Amino acid sequence: MVAALGVFLLGTMTYRYSVKGDEKSPFLRIGRVFVAAVKNWRTTPSPIIIEEEAHATLPHNSSEQFKFLNKALLSPDGSKEEGKVCSFSNIEEAKTVLRLVPIWVTSLGYAVVYAQISTFLTKEGATMDGTIFPGFEILAASLQSFVNLSIILVIPIYDRIFVPIARAFTRNPSGITMLQRIGIGMLFSAICIVVAALVEMKRLKIAKEYELVDMLNVTIPMSAWWLLPQYVLSGIADVFTVVGLQEFFYDQVPIELRSVGLALYLSIFGVGNFLSSFLVSVIEEVTGRDGKNSWFADNLNRAHLDYFYWLLAGLSAIALAAYVYFAKSYIYNRKSTT
The missing domain is CATH 1.20.1250.20 (MFS general substrate transporter like domains)
Structure with missing residues (x-):
């Protein structure tokens, strides 16, 4: 075990890694989608549809399954506030x-x-x-x-x-x-x-x-x-x-x-x-x-x-x-x- 630990420590110098700045943990991103969707569950679909058409929030190949998660795109008042709503990629990750x-x-x-x-x-x-x-x-x-x-x-x-x-x-x-x-x-x-x-x-x-x-x-x-x-x-x-x-x-x-x-x-x-x-x-x-x-x-x-x-x-x-x-x-x- 000591020998294996030594080899492991020597190998750490050759590992490839990347620093992604302020990118959040995938667990946090996915969890945020579910929390936002639950908060917005009373929001009517019409504002979402308007938002999608006006700003092309969802591309044509968006998953039709679990569409209720799309409500995470909106804030509770039906508007899309920068930094307070989830992105399309976050929602697709949650659906996956x-x-x-x-x-x-x-x-x-x-x-x-x-x-x-x-x-x-x-x-x-x-x-x-x-x-x-x-x-x-x-x-x-x-x-x-x-x-x-x-x-x-x-x-x-x-x-x-x-x-x-x-x-x-x-x-x-x-x-x-x-x-x-x-x-x-x-x-x-x-x-x-x-x-x-x-x-x-x-x-x-x-x-x-x-x-x-x-x-x-x-x-x-x-x-x-x-x-x-x-x-x-x-x-x-x-x-x-x-x-x-x-x-x-x-x-x-x-x-x-x-x-x-x-x-x-x-x-x-x-x-x-x-x-x-x-x-x-x-x-x-x-x-x-x-x-x-x-x-x-x-x-x-x-x-x-x-x-x-x-x-x-x-x-x-x-x-x-x-x-x-x-x-x-x-x-x-x-x-x-x-």
């Missing part, structure tokens, strides 16, 4: 970000499933037989390494096999579009959680058959390798969705808003983890009343993680359907603007 919101929201379904890889799947693995061969046992937490291994294996296959084949059909240099890549990854994620539910059902069945339900420290006679397909499917989903989301939110915003795009991308996984925790808390409260074993009981053999996985599978299906709808709408609106 707002256009990404439906994709952001529907991607949260993927992020919630993504959060389970390092939590409940690991907890399941701890109850199963991790023996690879006599004398060598893999730890439950180490099973997560198969996500990274599958990513390493799938990326070359994606780049060297999938993309050329897809390119032959779609004539797209990337094989498929960024939105298609995200959607395929969300589909793999939904399949992953369905497999997780089926495997957990089998684990609970074996625990009952061997009468091990109430024996907390006894290993279930079921190989931990049953969890391998879930980790592999999660890795494949990452290759499509995680990379696709990063490319999409970075590419679909103006250069000045690239930091905003990356912030939106990263916030998907942060908010997804919070939503996962919220779901667990609510379900724990509802299913654990009156002294009953909740879906997340400390004794996993008495719990019902399979029910939780089926719930996530349903949410994933809804999120995927909504994503397909909003992706089509996004493409249509992008074409209409250009």
